[in-house]
Amino acid sequence: MPSDIDQPSVGILANPAAGRDIRRLVAQASVFPIAEKRNMITRLFSSLGKLGIKKVYMMPDGGGISDRIKHALKTPPQNGQIWPEIVFIDMPMEDRAEDTQNAVERMVAAGVGGIIVLGGDGTNRLVASKSEEIPITALSTGTNNVFPFMREATIAGLAAGLVATKQVPIFEGTARNKVLRIDINGIESDLALVDVCTSTALWVGSRALWRAEGLNQLFLSFAEADAIGLSSIGGLIRPVSRLQNMGLWLDLMDPETAPISVSTPLAPGLIVDIGIEKVHDMIPGEAVSLRTTQGVIALDGEREIEFSPEDSVAVRLEWDGPLTIDIPKVMAYAANNGLLTSTDQTRPIDGV
Numbered sequence: 001m002p003s004d005i006d007q008p009s010v011g012i013l014a015n016p017a018a019g020r021d022i023r024r025l026v027a028q029a030s031v032f033p034i035a036e037k038r039n040m041i042t043r044l045f046s047s048l049g050k051l052g053i054k055k056v057y058m059m060p061d062g063g064g065i066s067d068r069i070k071h072a073l074k075t076p077p078q079n080g081q082i083w084p085e086i087v088f089i090d091m092p093m094e095d096r097a098e099d100t101q102n103a104v105e106r107m108v109a110a111g112v113g114g115i116i117v118l119g120g121d122g123t124n125r126l127v128a129s130k131s132e133e134i135p136i137t138a139l140s141t142g143t144n145n146v147f148p149f150m151r152e153a154t155i156a157g158l159a160a161g162l163v164a165t166k167q168v169p170i171f172e173g174t175a176r177n178k179v180l181r182i183d184i185n186g187i188e189s190d191l192a193l194v195d196v197c198t199s200t201a202l203w204v205g206s207r208a209l210w211r212a213e214g215l216n217q218l219f220l221s222f223a224e225a226d227a228i229g230l231s232s233i234g235g236l237i238r239p240v241s242r243l244q245n246m247g248l249w250l251d252l253m254d255p256e257t258a259p260i261s262v263s264t265p266l267a268p269g270l271i272v273d274i275g276i277e278k279v280h281d282m283i284p285g286e287a288v289s290l291r292t293t294q295g296v297i298a299l300d301g302e303r304e305i306e307f308s309p310e311d312s313v314a315v316r317l318e319w320d321g322p323l324t325i326d327i328p329k330v331m332a333y334a335a336n337n338g339l340l341t342s343t344d345q346t347r348p349i350d351g352v
Contacts, residue, residue, distance in 0.1 A: 007054040008165045009084075011107035011134075012041060013100060013127060015119035015141070016063025032141045037118055038068040040139065040153040042077075044116060047157025049082040052165050056084045057110055059103035060093055097126055104130040113164025114325065116156065121147045121229075121300040125193050128179070128322040135163055135174045135323040146227045147193045147300070151327060158340070159330040167339050170323070173330040178221040178247065179321030182297065183287060183314045184307065192299040193322075195220050195230045196315050199303070200295045212255075212264075212272045216292045219282065219315045220248040228265045229301055233274050236262050247282035247317040251291065287314040 014037050041058075048056060060066045066088060077083050089106050093099055104127050107115055116137040117127050124138050124147050137160040138148035162168040180192040196219040222242045223234030234240065234248045237260065255261040258275025266272050282288065290313045297305040297313070307313050334340050 008052055009055040009057060009110060009112045010048055010053050010160060010164050011057045011104070011110075011112040011115040012044060013059050013103055013107075013115060013117050013119070013123070014041060014061070014065050015100065015117075015123040016061050016065050034064045034068065037065055037141060038072065040118060040141075041065070041069060042072055043153040044157040044160075045083040045086070046077065046081040047154050048161045048164075049077075049084050051158065051161035051167070053084045053113075053161050055087055057087050057089055057107050057112060059099065060088050060091070061099075062093060062095060100126040101130045108132055108134055113166070114160045116160050117148065119148070120145050121194055122302050124148055124322075125191065125300045128177075128193060129191060131322050133323060135160075135170065135325050137325040137327070146195075146224070146229055146231050149327070155331065156325075156327060158334075159325050159327040162330055162334055162339060163325055168330050168333050172333050173326055174323040175242075175326050176319060177242065177321035177324055178284070179318055180219055180221050180247070181316045181318055182299070182305065183316065184305070185312050190299060190305065191321075192219075193221065194300050195298075197230050197298045197301075198290055198292060198295055199298065200292055212266065212274055214295075215252045215274070216295065217290060218248075218250045218252060219288065219317075220250075221317060221321075223248055228268065230266070230298075232266075233262060233264050233276070234279070236264065237276065238279055245284060245319075247284075249280045249282045249288055249315070251277040251280075253277045282317045284317050284319055287316050289314045 016034060073086060089103055091102055091106060112134060114135050114137060115127060115131055117124050118139050118141045127136060137156050139153060139156055140148040140150045163170060163173045180196045181188055182190045198216045199214040200216055201214040218230060218233060220231050220234045223231050223240045225235040225239045227235050234250055238248060240246060240248055253275045255273040255275035258277060260276040261273050262276065263271055264274045293309040296303045
């Protein structure tokens with residue numbers, strides 16, 4: 001896919017499956033409908049078009065988002081809004097995680113100035129694995145969302161567009177994120193943005209991790225006390241911010257015999273007791289070996305990797321994670337520098 005150097009562009013990646021996993025059945029998690037994702041995307045179009053973004057690259061999907069967007073494109077935008085040209089990436093779709101990664105690779109090759117992600121922690125993890133130095137705007141539409149934020153799409157689109165068009169310098173409007181990297185037998189295998197959790201259970205199953213049984217160790221890049229999901233275990237004991245130069249690792253055990261037990265919101269409406277044997281500081285660059293020799297590793301809440309006694313597995317905290325758009329910081333820069341205002345010198349306004 002050729003790069004459009006003279007035409008500012010943005011990628012939008014919306015996961016139709018985000019917010020629709022097993023936690024809708026076992027807890028009281030809400031469903032994020034396809035119709036609302038479509039509405040969010042069209043609001044993004046309006047913001048991006050206003051700021052001069054000429055093209056938006058989108059991943060096709062079989063979940064209904066693409067069809068609804070194509071239908072919306074048949075009707076001109078209302079109220080004087082201008083939309084960019086929408087390009088659906090020509091790529092095979094296999095309804096697998098690799099679809100997301102392939103789409104991101106093509107967006108990067110096209111020279112997009114940013115990638116807007118509609119999804120949860122798992123979707124953002126996949127995007128981050130291929131986004132290189134392209135800044136991500138992470139909008140929450142998943143379940144146990146810790147990495148992305150719940151933001152109005154209109155404002156998120158303005159922020160992403162301001163950075164993509166270089167009206168806001170990238171160093172002024174983005175933040176570097178920590179990441180957890182998984183090494184298996186000395187070779188980097190995968191990454192997580194928020195948490196890595198090992199379980200002695202010997203199957204991947206439904207992928208989403210929603211039961212406390214079998215949890216063995218938990219590694220956290222950051223831990224907020226008001227979060228939901230696995231990272232809240234650390235956040236309720238020893239909060240660590242996204243900006244602190246450290247993470248946590250916790251050895252877990254049966255809450256009935258543990259020295260510490262914490263009532264954890266593991267999923268919406270699902271609060272369980274988690275036993276903690278010990279809490280350790282995690283130092284960037286230090287590899288921590290797993291204490292169990294066989295089981296499953298969950299990355300950002302989803303079971304992804306099975307390992308056996310023949311495998312040597314370690315987890316590292318690093319500061320080489322993705323760049324993300326800091327929406328409040330971008331909008332403050334825009335306000336302070338008049339990027340979204342125009343003045344008529346013949347009509348002075350008091351106090352401005």
